[in-house]
Amino acid sequence: MDPIQKAIEVIESHEEGEQCSYQKVSENLAVDRSTLARRHQGKQASYAANAKQQQLLSPQQEFELVKYIERCSERGLAPTRDMLKNSASAMAKWEVSES
Incomplete structure (x- = not known):
């Protein structure tokens, strides 16, 4: 503690x-x-x-984003930074930063 x-x-x-x-x-x-x-x-x-207060995505949303990355990788499509940014923006309901 x-x-x-x-x-x-x-x-x-x-x-x-x-x-x-x-x-x-x-x-x-x-x-x-x-x-x-x-x-x-x-x-x-x-x-x-x-x-925790500054975290953009909830743990469940982070889990879903990781699953998306894994699905893309299994199909032989390496996700680009823009793909991840667009997915995260869709989940968060606003534009995420480059970092």
């Missing part, structure tokens, strides 16, 4: 009214206090959460 997530669980496990400081928890679990505070207050997301 991510150390920051573990620290957040420690903070949230305290009873209401019970004193629990970011400083004490961060020292006990060896995490950065400011990162812990921002993450707990919802001001900063983890790298994994940001990456």
Whole structure:
């Protein structure tokens, strides 16, 4: 488990009214206090959460794109970058970038 997530669980496990400081928890679990505070207050997301939010295709759509590539390869037709871009654009419902 991510150390920051573990620290957040420690903070949230305290009873209401019970004193629990970011400083004490961060020292006990060896995490950065400011990162812990921002993450707990919802001001900063983890790298994994940001990456998931920026993902253009869903996992199912990615799976379908891979299947399309495999079908093309089985037929002896190597898919070009334009073919992949057009397929991904159709799945995403908007134009995808060159990268």
